[in-house]
Amino acid sequence: MCKGFAVLQQTCLERAKHIKVKFxxxxxxxxxxxxxxxIPFQKxxxxxIPFQKxxxxxIPLPQxxxxxIPLPQxxxRCLETPQKYDRPSRAEASQWGKAxxxxxxxxxxxxxxxxxxxxxxxxENIEFxxxxxxxxxxxxxxxMAAKAKRIYKEFIQTGAHWEVNIDHIxxxxxxxxxxxxxxxxxxxxxxxxxxxxxxxSYRRFLKSNQYQEIIx
Numbered sequence: 505m506c507k508g509f510a511v512l513q514q515t516c517l518e519r520a521k522h523i524k525v526k527f528x529x530x531x532x533x534x535x536x537x538x539x540x541x542x543i544p545f546q547k548x549x550x551x552x553i554p555f556q557k558x559x560x561x562x563i564p565l566p567q568x569x570x571x572x573i574p575l576p577q578x579x580x581r582c583l584e585t586p587q588k589y590d591r592p593s594r595a596e597a598s599q600w601g602k603a604x605x606x607x608x609x610x611x612x613x614x615x616x617x618x619x620x621x622x623x624x625x626x627x628e629n630i631e632f633x634x635x636x637x638x639x640x641x642x643x644x645x646x647x648m649a650a651k652a653k654r655i656y657k658e659f660i661q662t663g664a665h666w667e668v669n670i671d672h673i674x675x676x677x678x679x680x681x682x683x684x685x686x687x688x689x690x691x692x693x694x695x696x697x698x699x700x701x702x703x704x705s706y707r708r709f710l711k712s713n714q715y716q717e718i719i720x
Contacts, residue, residue, distance in 0.1 A: 589615065597718040604698070604706045608633070616718070620709050628666040629697045629705070632659040636694040640687045648685050655690060656682060670696050 589612040600607045607613040618634075621627040632655070639651045658666050660678055670678075670693050681689040709715055 592718070594719055597715075600715070601710055601719075604702045607706070607709075616714050617706075617709055620712050620714050621705055624705070624708075626705060628659065628668055629701050631666055632668045632697055633694060633701070635659065636690045639690060642687075645685075652682060652685055652689060660693065668693070668697050669700060 592610065592612050596610075597613070600610070600613050607617050614634075618627060618630050621630050635651070635655050635658075639648065639655060642648045642651055656679075658664055659668050660670075660675060661667070674692050674696050678690060678693045
């Protein structure tokens with residue numbers, strides 16, 4: 505009986521060794537498969553710029569609203585250049601220094617004055633004055649109505665692209681005149697704008713390079 509027990513014990517030890525070998529083989533195979541699928545660790549590139557966090561007190565940039573209404577722009581005009589007309593003599597141009605009328609009644613002078621005001625971004629007054637002169641020369645009723653509507657829309661109404669600086673009484677009178685068109689519809693407003701140019705921009709024009717080049 506002791507001999508049989510010894511044989512059984514020997515058999516169990518051999519089986520245990522066999523199982524241990526098999527188990528070790530399986531573990532090695534599993535480790536090998538796991539190692540093949542591992543993604544190697546990539547080192548951080550030397551020249552990588554570190555991510556900068558947004559400051560806590562940073563003011564956000566304003567974004568343009570989706571339905572934003574674009575700012576109105578002044579209508580472009582094809583202005584006549586002085587080169588289109590004969591250059592006046594020095595003596596003739598010197599007369600422009602006596603009165604604004606002498607500048608505006610001379611084609612070269614008018615074009616030069618318009619160019620000067622355009623360089624100052626204050627051309628609405630002279631553009632209004634020129635439009636009124638053109639309106640007064642119009643005789644056909646239909647054309648007068650179209651020009652009067654354009655002058656009101658561009659120069660008189662509040663918020664117009666080329667709104668001129670006239671007082672509220674003058675504006676009210678002008679609006680009433682639109683109900684019954686005549687060649688004098690815009691006379692009151694035109695005279696007021698002329699006076700503004702005479703006191704301000706005309707004096708600067710006489711000192712400008714544009715005028716001094718003509719009379720030297």
